Every structure is written in C-alpha cells, then in structure tokens.
Amino acid sequence: MKIAVLTKAIPKVKSLKIDSSETWIDDSDVQYVMNEHDTYALEEAILTKEKLNNNSEVIAITMGPRNRSNQIMQEALAKGADSGIIIENDNKITDPLAFAKIFAEQIKDQKFDLIMCGLASYDLGSGQTSVLIGELLGMTTATFAIGTEIGENYIKVKKELESGYSQWIKMSLPASISIQSGLNNPRYTSIKNVMNAKNKKVIIKKVEQEVVTMQGFTKFFVPQNEKQTEFIEGNVDVISDKIISIFKEDLKLIK
Amino acid sequence: MILVVLENQRGKIHSFSKEAITAGQKFAKQFNTTLNILCLGENADSLKEEASAFSCDSIIIAKHNLIDTYTSDGFAKSLSDIIFDKKPKFTIMGHTYMARDFLPRVSVKQDIPFIGDLTSVDFKGEKIIFSKQVFNAKFLTNIEMDSSVESAILSFQSAAFSSGNIEIGSPKEIEIFDLVLKDSDVRITSEEAFKETSSDVDLSSANFIVTVGRGIENEENIPMMERFVNTVGAELGSSRPVVDMGILPKSRLVGSSGHTVSPDLYLAVGLSGAIQHVVAMKGSKKIMGINTDRDAPIFEIADYAVIGDLFEIIPEITKKMSNS
Numbered sequence A: 001m002k003i004a005v006l007t008k009a010i011p012k013v014k015s016l017k018i019d020s021s022e023t024w025i026d027d028s029d030v031q032y033v034m035n036e037h038d039t040y041a042l043e044e045a046i047l048t049k050e051k052l053n054n055n056s057e058v059i060a061i062t063m064g065p066r067n068r069s070n071q072i073m074q075e076a077l078a079k080g081a082d083s084g085i086i087i088e089n090d091n092k093i094t095d096p097l098a099f100a101k102i103f104a105e106q107i108k109d110q111k112f113d114l115i116m117c118g119l120a121s122y123d124l125g126s127g128q129t130s131v132l133i134g135e136l137l138g139m140t141t142a143t144f145a146i147g148t149e150i151g152e153n154y155i156k157v158k159k160e161l162e163s164g165y166s167q168w169i170k171m172s173l174p175a176s177i178s179i180q181s182g183l184n185n186p187r188y189t190s191i192k193n194v195m196n197a198k199n200k201k202v203i204i205k206k207v208e209q210e211v212v213t214m215q216g217f218t219k220f221f222v223p224q225n226e227k228q229t230e231f232i233e234g235n236v237d238v239i240s241d242k243i244i245s246i247f248k249e250d251l252k253l254i255k
Numbered sequence B: 001m002i003l004v005v006l007e008n009q010r011g012k013i014h015s016f017s018k019e020a021i022t023a024g025q026k027f028a029k030q031f032n033t034t035l036n037i038l039c040l041g042e043n044a045d046s047l048k049e050e051a052s053a054f055s056c057d058s059i060i061i062a063k064h065n066l067i068d069t070y071t072s073d074g075f076a077k078s079l080s081d082i083i084f085d086k087k088p089k090f091t092i093m094g095h096t097y098m099a100r101d102f103l104p105r106v107s108v109k110q111d112i113p114f115i116g117d118l119t120s121v122d123f124k125g126e127k128i129i130f131s132k133q134v135f136n137a138k139f140l141t142n143i144e145m146d147s148s149v150e151s152a153i154l155s156f157q158s159a160a161f162s163s164g165n166i167e168i169g170s171p172k173e174i175e176i177f178d179l180v181l182k183d184s185d186v187r188i189t190s191e192e193a194f195k196e197t198s199s200d201v202d203l204s205s206a207n208f209i210v211t212v213g214r215g216i217e218n219e220e221n222i223p224m225m226e227r228f229v230n231t232v233g234a235e236l237g238s239s240r241p242v243v244d245m246g247i248l249p250k251s252r253l254v255g256s257s258g259h260t261v262s263p264d265l266y267l268a269v270g271l272s273g274a275i276q277h278v279v280a281m282k283g284s285k286k287i288m289g290i291n292t293d294r295d296a297p298i299f300e301i302a303d304y305a306v307i308g309d310l311f312e313i314i315p316e317i318t319k320k321m322s323n324s
C-alpha cells in the first residue's frame, strides 16, 4: 500500500509580527517547525504501515520554499517515512483550492491508496487541504480522525463530532483523511535515525503551472479587545493580592 | 439568490445554522435577492417545520434514501447538484464539523471558492470584505474574492451573526428538489454516533472553573494546580493540547470538542485562547487570564488580564489563602 503524509513547515507562533506589506508575517527571523497536527498524521501513517506489515511505504510530501521544506522533510524521514517529495514553491498562496490543485497535480501520478495529513495548519488554518485533494483525486474523504483501522480495500475511521460525540465510518480506498490531534503518541527519533534519513530518497519537484486564485488574504491586523479589560501586573506579591481581592471582594466567590 | 444550508443536530436545527439564517437574511437584503433555506437529507422534514418560523422566500427540501444518513460524498454530490441548478450567489453554512467535512468537496465539484471559518463580513460599496483568524488566533486577516467569482460558499464561525437577530416570518414557498443519486456516489457507510463514556466530572454546573493550557508544561505540575483549585473551591478544566499530551483526562476538556461552560468566573491559566477553546467558554460571566504573553488572544475577551508567570502566581495565591 502506498501511503502519503502531507506536511507543512509553519512558523512558531510565539512573538510573530505583521510585516510592512500587512499581508503576511515578518518572517525574517522566524523559526519553522512541522505543523503540530501533521506529527500525528505522520505517526498514524507509520503505525498503519507497521500494522499492514507488508511492502507498504510511507511517503512524506511537503510544498513550500526549499530550506524550511528540507528541514521538516528530514524530520519526517527520521521519524520513519520511507521517502519524500518536496514541491518547491515560493508563492504565498492563500486560496485553499488553488493550493490543492497544484498539490494534486504534482502527486496524481503516484496513485496513492491513502493520504493522511493534519486537519489544519496553524498558519493559514483553512482546514480544507485534505478534503480538496481527496476530491480532486477522486478519493473518499474523512475529517477529524481520532482513530483508524486499515482493512483489505477499505479503511475505518473514528471521527470526532461536536460536543463529545464520536462516530465510526467505513470508506473505500483510495482515501484522504485529516487527522485530529491526540489519537496517538508521535514518536521521538534517535541520532541514528536522523543520520539514516540523509540516505533516504527525496524527489524535488518544481511548480510550473500557472496559479489561478479565486480568493486571497488582503490585510492582516491585530484583533481588537471586545471588552473593558483590567490589566493586572507587577510583582508576584502585588498580583496575588489583587487576584485574591477579586475572588473575595469583587466577585464574592470565596468567603 | 442566497442559499442557506441547515444542519441537522439530532432532529433540531444546529445553533450555528440559525446564525447562518441571520447571515442569509442580511446577504439577501444587501444584494436585493431571494433567500432560500435548504433542508438536506436526514430529518429534512423536522428541520423544515422549525425553519418555517423564519422570514425567507422559500424552503427547499431535498431528500434521497442514499443520504438518509450523512456522508461527505453523498452530501457533497447533492449540494453540488443543487448549486448547479439554482446558481446561488452565496451558499452559507455555520462553520461546523460537518461544514468542514463536505463543503470543500462542493467547492471542487463546482470550481467555486469556499471561504470558510469567517468571523465577520463588511460590505464596502462593491467590495465584500470577509475576515478570519490566522496564526492560531494571533492575527485576523481580511479575505476578498476575485471580481470574476459569480458563486461562492461561505461558512461563519459561531457568533459572527446572532441567532437573536433572526427575522421571524414564514416562507413564501416550499419546494421539493429531486435529487438524482447513484449507489456509486456514496462510498462511505457510517455507524451510529455515540458519546464516549461520561465521567464524574461535572464542569457544566461549576460556578468557578480554572482551566490549564499548554503553559502547564507537564503532569508534574498538576498537583500544584490541584492544591490551587481545592483552596479556591474551583473545578479544574483543560485545553486540548493538555488532554492530547495525556496530562488531564478528556472529561475535563473545554472547547468545541469538549464541554461548553458558562461559570461565574473562568480562569484560564497558561492558555492562549484559540477560537475552538473560546467558543465554549466566552459565555462565562467573568473571564480572567493568567499569561506571560500580553498579546495572548485570551485577553481580548478577558475582564481581568493578569500578566505573569503561572508558576509564580498560582502557588503564591494558594499559600496566602491557606494562611489566612
């Protein structure tokens, strides 16, 4: 079985600033990491392969600028992906469908049986990619997976629903599934695996097709306070006294 | 025309769908066009009964035995066919799990944009400016459509529109839409939805909830939090990452995938305030955040913003209160 894991390098959210164009973040001094939900998708793909215990392979795929893509590709390979594909692209595409069309075009000849990815990326957060690619490639799709069970030519997915409900669904392959956090424990990797990763095969592809967008981000801004907020700061002594007085005097929560 | 798609939640209209109706009414006025409400698949008839109390031009009922239970492919095919036939300018839903599950498929089938997760919309002359959160709620971004777009799908976050502002009335017309589906259109079968075993924790009735976020770092710091909640008489809640890391059980989870709460005081400790968390606690009477980051999104909805390190503040309060 051929299993793809789609993953994306995203900026660490701490201390981000908006850049002067006001349509992106200032990424001059930003550290990139693997999108957290994708770490669960990668683990689920590796577990699926281990469970199948046949000639199945896990192929990590990422699209974005070269350097950061390389960095997270090495991480994915070190954790257990067998090979990788980097789709080099420096365009900042904020239209989910345009992004998915490029992605699908670049991987369609691979004939994957299963695609897994995190349910959303923490930068743009459209949460659409896995479903769009699934539909573009004629696959079944499921979102918010909190459990999976691979079968002969189907996969069962436990989906998270709202307000604490869950549901099992069974779908034919090929399938594209978005993974919710917490369904497994992403593994750590060893120095040896990090070294081994360097010998694994990575195909570099370049985006040649024209990007046609129908929607896009036009201006970033910082959210406004919705409330009259009282700021409490100072040393611990002052802060703790103030909080206790709010508990007791203002809100009368504690006698 | 404007098309609002209702979501069935165990026989009732989903609360986000009611907000979508408010949105639809506003869009219909703005573009001087008709508002049509779609009841799709399971429980379409009971949704129709409930929707008949709202002002709109028509209610469309679309049923088929292949979509008696929801599947992403069955619903996507059905809605796509309806959009193809009706050519709505906007198709609107609440930004629910279901919307996220099947609307992107419709976007591909019709090659129209799905602009999702929206927190607001602004009409500026010819321009329509949407906005949504990005970078884990750190920023908002405006989103605009290309001027050539004739039809788009929208989904709104909860509270972008208020269901309290729904215009009451009745549909001028009820229409039955004939869906044509083949067995091969539906490749998914689903089992009954169920609730994971419930536990003894009762967050919904607590009047004081203290929720810890990822700032707590690891389970070794939980006893410190337990001493604190015992001293102040609060119930302990958790954000999603803290549950994912196995630090606290899912029964303590607050958020769109956990409990919805509205205590007298909600104290968020080392928690950033992402939308999936905030939707489930912003109805609290008072909200306090303790965070080292003065720009943490939780402070946007907080009555009290405490800037500081939880590892210093929490034990200090426990100590002072135990001594008094």
Ligand SMILES: Cc1cc2nc3c(=O)[nH]c(=O)nc-3n(C[C@H](O)[C@H](O)[C@H](O)COP(=O)(O)OP(=O)(O)OC[C@H]3O[C@@H](n4cnc5c(N)ncnc54)[C@H](O)[C@@H]3O)c2cc1C
Residues within 6 Å of the ligand: A119, A120, B136, B212, B213, B214, B215, B216, B238, B239, B240, B241, B242, B253, B254, B255, B256, B257, B258, B269, B270, B271, B272, B273, B274, B275, B276, B277, B290, B291, B292, B293, B296, B308, B309, B310, B311
């Ligand atoms: C479909 C979906 C459903 C989801 N459902 C839920 C849900 O039900 N509930 C939920 O909570 N999330 C949910 N999430 C996840 C959500 O998007 C956020 O990722 C999550 O809420 C963030 O949790 P957090 O605030 O604990 O962590 P972070 O965002 O990492 O925030 C940690 C905060 O702690 C602060 N901090 C760190 N150290 C300290 C210190 N020493 N003292 C004080 N402050 C400190 C930091 O400044 C930061 O603001 C869902 C996501 C998706 C996509």
